Amino acid sequence: MxxxxxxxxxxxxxxxxxxxxxxxxxxxxxxxxxxxxxxxxxxxxxxxxxxxxxxxxxxxxxxxxxxxxxxxxxxxxxxxxxxxxxxxxxxxxxxxxxxxxxxxxxxxxxxxxxxxxxxxxxxxxxxxxxxxxxxxxxxxxxxxxxxxxxxxxxxxxxxxxxxxxxxxxxxVQHYNFILYGVLGVVLLISILAAVVIASRFKRAIFGLEPEEIAGLFQERDATLQSVREGIIAINRDGIITTVNLAALTTLGLDEDTPVAGRPILDILPESDLMSVLSSGIPDFDREVWLRNKQMVVNRLPMRQGDDIIGVVASFRLRNELDHVSQQLTHIQQYADTLRSQTHEYSNKLHTIAGLIQLGAYNDALGLIGSEVSSHQALIHLLLEAVPDPIIAGCLLGKHNRAREMGLHLDIDPDSQMTDLPDNLPRDQLVSVLGNLIDNALEATRRHTGPNGRVQLSMTDLGQELIFEVEDQGPGVAPELQNQIFEKGVTSKAGHEHGFGLHLVRKFLDSWGGSITVENLSVAGGSRFTLYLPKKPTGRSPSCPPSDC
Structure with missing residues (x-):
């Protein structure tokens, strides 16, 4: 129907x-x-x-x-x-x-x-x-x-x-004639005014019908509630006008808490939305503490013509973003490992096939034996020194990546990393090691070219886990050694660098570890030494700086 x-x-x-x-x-x-x-x-x-x-x-x-x-x-x-x-x-x-x-x-x-x-x-x-x-x-x-x-x-x-x-x-009839004439003119003007008012009102609501507006409102509310990021909007008086369920959950507020219609500073005294409202300058990817939680916040002023009529903010827990970033890092590492192994073994299979076609069977067997022996030795070393499969897999992938780049990743045969704390996040540790090794490989390739060497040693003796990564790069300039771990600071060219070591520092701060950097010689080369206590002593990501 x-x-x-x-x-x-x-x-x-x-x-x-x-x-x-x-x-x-x-x-x-x-x-x-x-x-x-x-x-x-x-x-x-x-x-x-x-x-x-x-x-x-x-x-x-x-x-x-x-x-x-x-x-x-x-x-x-x-x-x-x-x-x-x-x-x-x-x-x-x-x-x-x-x-x-x-x-x-x-x-x-x-x-x-x-x-x-x-x-x-x-x-x-x-x-x-x-x-x-x-x-x-x-x-x-x-x-x-x-x-x-x-x-x-x-x-x-x-x-x-x-x-x-x-x-x-x-x-009476004479005056009524005049009166009703005036009323007729007034009626005509009223009808014309009704047409004008209706037309202007229709334009003000973009030509939508009330049913369409109701549908859009329901769609907007459903969209707002489906977003996983918390969203809060305030008007020009600092009064909360919009808040979604994710915002209440992220801030640790009860779903029945009356938030809309209250001043933002009553709900979030530490909020900077009022400063964005006064300045009109948007603020993106700012790391802040709200209700004792570290979050990444985006703030955008809402404008009507030249006037600022409010601010909308979206935010998410920092550790959720870290988790996503770490997952992407792992995927990239796995992709690099598979790509390097595919490239390396494809070349070697072509070489073996060529030797067989030439009748050089002994040379083909020797190449196969050396390859098997090299990989068996590396795998045996990793199984003995690093029984944790996640870390061992990362190191194996980096070893293959180095060979693809024409470099050598040497793992100290005396290394030992068997006493890993159960609560140490393996994904974060892999991300830290991967960043240090990748930086060392890049620096070595730029400085020495092919056949350069990067050395890695590990030990779990005592109360700390210690990792040392040495490269044959140009070294770190003295003026950068105290700033190299800050966000955006890098010795490489381009704006897309300067984040890996910053993530290393963030992990160490949360766990209570430390890292040092030193140049090996005037000719070049640097050593990064990572210290991680077996029991975390650093600030928890859910603890604000003022309370730690």
Whole structure:
């Protein structure tokens, strides 16, 4: 069954904002129209009452009522109605009998026969009031006021002033036309604004739909959690915004620890993320201590335009990287050994085949015997002196590598390395020995050419394991002897060197060993002597410098 097609976000936003604008405009229009209508009716009523009170206080009106001068009162009310644009002005005596009215036939009759209201509140209570009623002249807003005798304050009559409701409704319609016109323009502007807002919002989220954003968020979270490196991100205020499970595990924090939303310095007081945030300079492959663990950290500032909005850091335990590096080193060593053996034996097999074809059988047998004897002697020496198969295999590989380079790796027949501590990491020891021998072979080949010799001697007597590697290279310059073990320092050309001896130093520091370097003669040659205690005395990789 095909998935239900969803309306696009832009369409939904325009429809929603447009609907809100329509409802808002409709409510405002209804309220404004109602308020305007009521205000106008009230204003006309107040005007009618004000005119009524003014007429009731006129001496001419008072005298006309007292003298019951109907003709003068009608003439006067007609003039006043015209002047005040009133529908009518009616005057009655204290019994609500009309003395003046626009229709002469109504004069002399009770005002109650018009709308049932004879002006009780004005004639009895003496108060002016406003009323809306249907009379013989049509529906009107009326203001009624009592006429008082100025000598004794007695109520002697009533004045009723009326304004046509049709006039009020015409005024209301006029103002409503203007009001609804303005509201229509406002509605149109609101709809256009909804289109603009929806378009800008859609561009701000790269044209994605909410469902697509949700999918990307889930994908991003899954990707973040699948990365084996710890990842922490902070915003410009130093607040943690993102952290993955690997980060919590690496830092030794509980998975339920509330980390997101807290300042980075509360979780990692020793963190340098704030300095990267202020400087904006990325930091790669920095070895640091975090929560008593040695780690390799990469820090990268996040930018929005020219502003730094945060920093993201990825980190991993240093020993994990060392383990990977050591595995790569072993693979390289195995590959070198196989390649050198293949190359060497291929040449010798070709030589033997040629001797047989020439009929020089004795020479072929002699070559085979010497080869077998040489290898048997080396293997016998390694089995006797170095029973550990990992170290013996490394030395055998380096021996074959030397022969491929046209050099000789001589192992002292008096060497002995049988008392190896069980907790000594063989892979690290092999990496250290391999680096020293490789450096010696390279230095010898560059200085003496073919047939140069590198000598190795080993002893496990006493409380230390001692390895000596002598080469026939140019030696180590005195000014480099104290720096040769620093990262990046090398006597070779190129930027890809200067790491092997640094790794040697790192291993020795962690185990508590030491190494010395000395030149053998003015003509050249150097000796590297490695000392490893059988019981480790150095700093543990999980111990920070301040605690060791």
């Amino acid at each position: 095909p998935a239900k097609r969803r309306t696009k976000l832009k369409t939904r936003m325009i429809f929603t904002l447009g609907l809100v604008s329509v409802l808002q405009t409709l409510l405002i229009g209804l309220f404004a129209g109602y308020y305007l209508s009521e205000s106008l009716y009230n204003e006309i009523g107040q005007r009618a009452l004000m005119v009524a009170k003014t007429i009731a206080a006129s001496p001419a009106i008072i005298n006309g009522i007292q003298q019951r001068n109907v003709e003068d009162l009608n003439t006067l009310t007609h003039t006043l109605a015209t002047t005040n644009e009133a529908l009518f002005i009616v005057i009655g005596d204290h019994d609500a009998i009309r003395l003046a009215h626009p229709s002469p036939a109504r004069i002399g009759h009770s005002m109650a026969d018009d709308d049932g209201d004879y002006g009780h509140k004005a004639l009895v209570e003496g108060e002016g009031y406003i009323a809306r009623a249907m009379g013989n002249l049509g529906e009107s807003m009326r203001g009624k006021a009592p006429v008082l005798d100025p000598t004794n304050g007695a109520i002697i009559g009533i004045v009723s002033v009326g304004y046509s409701v049709a006039q009020v409704e015409a005024t």
